[in-house]
Amino acid sequence: MQYNLFSSDKFTFFSLSSGSCGNSYYLGNHHYGMLIDAGLGPRVIKKRLAVHGIDYSHIHAILVTHDHFDHIKSAAYLAEKLNIPVYATEEVHKGIRSCPLIKNSIVKPNKRVIEKHKSFQIKDFRITPFDVPHDSNDNVGYFFEFSNHKMTLATDVGTISNEVAHYIGKANHLIIESNYDED
Numbered sequence: 001m002q003y004n005l006f007s008s009d010k011f012t013f014f015s016l017s018s019g020s021c022g023n024s025y026y027l028g029n030h031h032y033g034m035l036i037d038a039g040l041g042p043r044v045i046k047k048r049l050a051v052h053g054i055d056y057s058h059i060h061a062i063l064v065t066h067d068h069f070d071h072i073k074s075a076a077y078l079a080e081k082l083n084i085p086v087y088a089t090e091e092v093h094k095g096i097r098s099c100p101l102i103k104n105s106i107v108k109p110n111k112r113v114i115e116k117h118k119s120f121q122i123k124d125f126r127i128t129p130f131d132v133p134h135d136s137n138d139n140v141g142y143f144f145e146f147s148n149h150k151m152t153l154a155t156d157v158g159t160i161s162n163e164v165a166h167y168i169g170k171a172n173h174l175i176i177e178s179n180y181d182e183d
Contacts, residue, residue, distance in 0.1 A: 011028065013026065013151070016048040023071050024039055027125075035061070039068075056082055063087045066156065067099065079111075080107075084110065086110055087122075089129070090113050125146050129143075142154075152170065152174050152176075154168075
């Protein structure tokens with residue numbers, strides 16, 4: 001989906017993939033963008049970005065929601081090979097580092113440690129990570145503020161906690177990916 005605000009104020013969001021085979025989303029404007037999770041192979045990410053006319057040089061950051069492999073597969077590779085900073089909590093960085101399937105490393109200056117409820121800036125985007133209940137290490141959702149737009153993204157949502165509900169209520173754009181459990 002693409003949102004056209006007014007002439008100089010545009011942002012784009014789309015899913016590269018969502019599911020157990022890999023998760024990755026793109027959020028950006030006409031100057032730069034970021035990936036939220038990198039759970040696909042680097043060639044697949046490159047190909048799916050290209051469909052939208054976006055090159056890796058346009059990616060200024062990777063934000064990681066949690067350390068399950070279907071969310072982190074290429075994060076360390078992109079950090080090491082393409083010098084893209086990876087934003088995650090310290091626990092998620094530890095999970096990436098200890099994953100036996102990850103062969104690359106995220107080292108300074110590309111290792112960016114974030115804290116829940118502590119906002120940070122990536123150019124024009126103000127981003128606030130918040131707690132999302134899930135069976136991973138330190139799962140976060142992200143609340144984005146860009147111009148007059150507010151977007152909440154929460155993946156692998158098992159239940160809507162009060163905190164998740166708070167950030168849902170603040171958003172005028174909402175992306176939720178949830179787990180399915182028949183019981």
